[in-house]
Amino acid sequence: MESTNYRSFIFKILFFAYLLLSLSYITQAQNEKRYIKDGDAAKAAGDNPTALRLYLEAYKLNKTNASLNNKIGIQYIKSDYPHKCLSFFESAYKLDPKVDPDILFNLGVANQENLRFAEAIDFYTQFRATLPSSSPLLKKVDRRLYECANGIEFMAKPVDVKIESVGKVLNSTSPDFAPVISADEKVMIFTSRRPGSTGGLLDETGQYYEDIYISKKVNGQWGTPQNIGANINTDGHDASIALSADGSELFIYKDDGSGDIYYCKERPDGSWSKPLPIEGSVNSRSSYENAAAVSPDGNTLFFASNREGGYGGLDLYMVKMNDKGFWGKPVNLGPVINTEEDDEGPFMDFDGMTLYFSSRAHKGMGGYDIFKTYYDSTRSEWTDPINMGYPINTADNDIYFVLSGDGSHGYYASAKDDGVGEKDIYMISMPPREDKQALIAKMKAMNLDVQPVVTTPDPLPVPVVATAMLPITIKGVIKDADTGLPIVTSIQLTDANGELVAVVQANDKGMYSFVVHNAAATQYTLSAEKDGYGFVNKTFNVPGQTSSAQEITQNLALKKLAVGNIYVLRNIYFDFDKATLKQASNKELNNLLQLLEKNPGMQIEISGHTDSKGSDEYNRVLSKRRAQAVVNWLVSKGISKDRLSYEGYGETRPLASNDDEEDGRELNRRTEFKIIKQ
Structure with a gap:
């Protein structure tokens, strides 16, 4: 009898536990569906940040929902962190290869955003094969394939620059972007969505409205940014877009219906005048003007507009000031610069001849890329735009680039994983320029301060030995750690500062080779990864160049x-x-x-x-x-x-x-x- 009662007691406990577990699963499933439903509603309303947040809440409850993974990937593409879409698209495809008719294309985008151009080409090619010859998507896919081929080319020959955050004094935990600087780098004005904005209001995305802030450099250090003042900032969005060379005239963008360019001037006491619309025909009632740049002498204005008569999307225009001090008639910069896609974000170099701008077309890597073009005064035409290269440009949107007067430093905003906010401001230490002394002389003539140039004394005479410094070859084989079979994948070479030197693809025998020129004694790191394998980063020392050829062998092994x-x-x-x-x-x-x-x-x-x-x-x-x-x-x-x-x-x-x-x-x-x- 006691045994029967005991069994009955145990059965009741197990049944009760089963019931609780079932209720838990039901509740979890209901919560997941509620989050997805609310996320879908937010997406339909155009509130992508809220949609992403709700989808991620649902993901915490169920990571094996193929459709949900796909939805999250799509929302990440629309966010400031598009590279985060990759793992979600991969999971969606792994769970259900037919989760979305566009899944192969989205996997191409995800790999492209993560600079995995070879993998992106593979997915784009697969997707293209599914399209009929009459599909309007063929042009879009072919553009993506072209961008990936460019990406491989640019990453194999990176530009010698250093990109670093301007620091937490300027950057906040909120988005900080659109930096503009005086030619002498003594003044920086930028846009931020940090707390303390004028009016203290939140927009439909739950963020503070954009306000303009100013920081001044003292003893080589940026000071704490200050709200530029209620004369300029309003309860709505206000954004900085250009600054004169001496830092005394600011151009801003105001969303006053169609979107126009305004200007204001610094007063002797350091305050700023109330913004006024640009005179003349720069702004148009039926078009959108959102970006500007002024020449060093202040007599030429470059701006972006989607007005009728352009080549497509946003085009770049130029307008000159006449003898009476008024802006004349805007002139389209022409088809060498403007394309059927958006071309915007102009900046005129201190040399008065080199125009930097961003474009979704030309020879880019994806999104907006930054280009430069020179004005040939002998022919009265602009030269073909040149891509600024990797790592200045990436597969994401690279836009609103400005440069110091002597060409030493560039500034722009980017959303990077190591940032303190959604977008942070970064400084680019640029390669040396042959015309630097001419630029410095021009700055001095305009009574602009020049950053001190560190010089070293001439070395003592040493015997000259006629030897040629030969490049170093770094080569090896990449194999499966267990089977010893060759692995075909890309391999990256980075230097001791973490800067990418080159990317190569191993051949069908797993063999790879880098040729490094002008190598100083330093450390390098080889990095490789492949789907289904653990990654490897192998650091090794390089003795530097000698008068005899050197070969360094570094074999790699990936474990499944x-x-x-x-x-x-x-x-x-x-x-x-x-x-x-x-x-x-x-x-x-x-x-x-x-x-x-x-x-x-x-x-x-x-x-x-x-x-x-x-x-x-x-x-x-x-x-x-x-x-x-x-x-x-x-x-x-x-x-x-x-x-x-x-x-x-x-x-x-x-x-x-x-x-x-x-x-x-x-x-x-x-x-x-x-x-x-x-």
Whole structure:
């Protein structure tokens, strides 16, 4: 009797647990459907940020919904972070290859946004094969294929520039963009959606209206930005678009119906006059004028407009000031510059001859690219636009570029993963210019300050040896770590500063080769990845050029993604004797983040390892803290804690003998990840 009662009791408990579990699943499914339904409504209303937020809430409840993954990917394409769409489109396609008639095209876009041009070409080609010969999409796909081919070309020969944030003094956690500067870089005016805007109102997207801010440089440092004042900023949107060379005349964009250009001047006391519409025929009632640039002498204005009579979309126009101080009749810059797509974001170089602008056409990599063209006064025509190259240009929208008077620094805004806000302002250290001294002389003639030029004394005479500095060849083979079979994929070479040097494609035998010119003694990193495999970043030293040819062989091995497999994260760096991640770890960490985003069902264990220096317990605790630091970084980037675990093994799992003071101990000091679930 007691046994029967016990069984009955257990049955009731199990039934009750089953009932609770079922109710939980039902509630979760209902919440998922509600989020998706609300997201669809927001999308239909044109509120893409809200739609994305709601879809992501639904995704937390169910990551295996192919349609939902596809919806999230589409919304990311429309956002300021289009590169984040990749993992969602890949998941959607993996769950249901027929989830969307455009899924192959969207996968092409996703790979293009992530600079994976070879993969993008593959998906675009597959999608193109599904289209009838009469499809209007053929032109769009062919343009994308052209952009990807350009991307491969530009990334193989990157421009020698350095791009870095202007810092948290200027950038905020809100979007900061459209920077304009005086020629001497003493004044920066930009647009921001930070709290404290004039009127304090939010628009339909839930963000503060755009206001204009100003910062001045003192002793080489940017000062805290100040709202430029109620004379200029209103309760609505106000955006900076151009600044005169001396920083005294500001051009702004106001959405006053059709969208027009206004100007205002700085008063002797530092305040600004009330904005007035540009005189003459610059603004038009039936068209949209949204961007401007003024020549160094202030006598020529360049602007963008979609007025009738153009070549398509937004075109660039030029207008000159007459002898009476009034703007004359605008002139279209012509078909060499303007295309059937949008051409805008003009900026006139301090040399008065070089025009920078952004275009969706010409020889671009995707979205807007920044180009430059020269005015040939002997022929009275503009030269063919030249792409500014990678990494100034990417597959995303690169627009509203401005340059210092001496050509040393460019500025623009971009939404990058390392930014503090949705958009941040970045400075580009430009390559040296042959006309720099002429530009400096021109600045001095206009009573503009010139940034100090650091010079070094002439070296003592040394014997001249007639030798030729030969380039260095870096070559190797990339194979499957388990089978030894060759892998065909792209390989990146970056320098010690993390700047991309070149990208090459391994051949069908897995062989690759880079030729590096003008190489100084430094470190380089080879990076490779392929779908279905763990990534690899291999750092090695290069001795620099010599008078004899050098070849450095670096073979790479990729290990397939499988439960139980362990992958070494070689380029994770910590401060000495601490668990604080160094900035040099970012590339490795971002690769791991991307891997987890592409494989939303994957669960991993992060493990820390040390050499034999120190006590066993100290090494175990330190290695565990370092593993936890990696997990914390991943969680801060949106990876669920449920997918991550960590452990510290100290010195208990060496890869080599700790008796080897350098190589052995270096191999043993490492971070790894192990796939627990795939």
